[in-house]
Amino acid sequence: MKLTFQETEVRRIVNVRRHADAWFWDRYSALPYVGCRSGCAFCYLRSGRYLRGRSPDEFDTVIGVKINAAERLRRELPRLKPDVILCGDWQQPAESRYQLFRKMLEVVLEAAFPLLVVERSPLLVRDLDLLLEIHRRTHVSVLFSLSSPDPKVKRVFEPRSPGIRMRLRALTTLAKAGIPVGLALMPVFPHITNRASLRELITAAYEHGACCVVAGMLTMEDLQAEWTLRALERGWPELVPVWRRLYGLSSAANTAKTSAGKESDLSALSVEVARTVREICQQIGIPDRLPRPVWQEERTSNRRLAEHFHNRAYTLELEQASPYRVWAYRKAAWSVDDYPEDVERLARSGGEKALRSLPQVGPGLAREALQWLKASGHLS
Numbered sequence: 001m002k003l004t005f006q007e008t009e010v011r012r013i014v015n016v017r018r019h020a021d022a023w024f025w026d027r028y029s030a031l032p033y034v035g036c037r038s039g040c041a042f043c044y045l046r047s048g049r050y051l052r053g054r055s056p057d058e059f060d061t062v063i064g065v066k067i068n069a070a071e072r073l074r075r076e077l078p079r080l081k082p083d084v085i086l087c088g089d090w091q092q093p094a095e096s097r098y099q100l101f102r103k104m105l106e107v108v109l110e111a112a113f114p115l116l117v118v119e120r121s122p123l124l125v126r127d128l129d130l131l132l133e134i135h136r137r138t139h140v141s142v143l144f145s146l147s148s149p150d151p152k153v154k155r156v157f158e159p160r161s162p163g164i165r166m167r168l169r170a171l172t173t174l175a176k177a178g179i180p181v182g183l184a185l186m187p188v189f190p191h192i193t194n195r196a197s198l199r200e201l202i203t204a205a206y207e208h209g210a211c212c213v214v215a216g217m218l219t220m221e222d223l224q225a226e227w228t229l230r231a232l233e234r235g236w237p238e239l240v241p242v243w244r245r246l247y248g249l250s251s252a253a254n255t256a257k258t259s260a261g262k263e264s265d266l267s268a269l270s271v272e273v274a275r276t277v278r279e280i281c282q283q284i285g286i287p288d289r290l291p292r293p294v295w296q297e298e299r300t301s302n303r304r305l306a307e308h309f310h311n312r313a314y315t316l317e318l319e320q321a322s323p324y325r326v327w328a329y330r331k332a333a334w335s336v337d338d339y340p341e342d343v344e345r346l347a348r349s350g351g352e353k354a355l356r357s358l359p360q361v362g363p364g365l366a367r368e369a370l371q372w373l374k375a376s377g378h379l380s
């Protein structure tokens, strides 16, 4: 299969989130390539909003290369408030040829931003020296993505991605060097990934040095859904109508969402998977959430309290609590995160009453915040 590189100059490289992500904790992201040679059928980068008009058929044959990615990053980062930046795409052969990520890591180090990497490629180990320097200065978390231990799943959905053993070996190398590295168990395939495969993968990652697991169900968006269903047809044709029903996709070729979408079935299945992952992780002794990096003294208690509220929201989702309660925790987490003063100082000055002055934090959450600040040693 012929591979072409299409070099472009971009005017912006950093995407900014309104709030820090509740799973990965990143506020920013920057990617230097569009398209990927591995061509995984389920890749979320295949959806229209990432392709931006490029042909989906060329996703794995024409790789867009943002050749000024590092220069743009050097201009943009100093204008942003330091927070976690998600970078990750050591794809082959583009990265071996252009080394754009290596150059971007140098900028992340200079700007003293903490880094999150979510990656399938073991080529990442090439840049261990820089990762360690960033980790010494701020913080680095790495998540290696693995979706299933079953070779058929790999063959059908990600035939050209790096081998599972190679990824596990890279995970060990990073962990031994002192980088916190976890497993991104993504995507979980409905009715294909089962309890045994979840356990096998989590156990393997743990034995190779993973310090946490973050699991996520397969998403299906426009063009990405089309490619994923085509792959499913090759491996598990009997599941095609099942997935279509589950994701509320019409049987038309464009896989448009139908009004008869079965979101409740999908969310029930997601909860079931998340509970199973939590149970296995508890048995093995590994967290099922990525610990939030804290790399600076300033407003540490805000970040930690926001993490606590986000984790509570996640647990409530697993307990299928009312969406109102889940959202109350989520909004409180955002509010604490964005609050310009240290919440620890606020609590010291006026206790629960002062915490109630935080936007989106009512009496119950203010009480919980105070208890949590005391229990976690922020208020002694």
Ligand code: SF4
Pocket (backbone or CB within 6 Å): 036, 037, 038, 039, 040, 043, 044, 045, 089, 091, 120, 158, 161
């Ligand atoms: S290796 Fe990662 S970026 Fe490349 S196609 Fe697969 S999921 Fe997408």
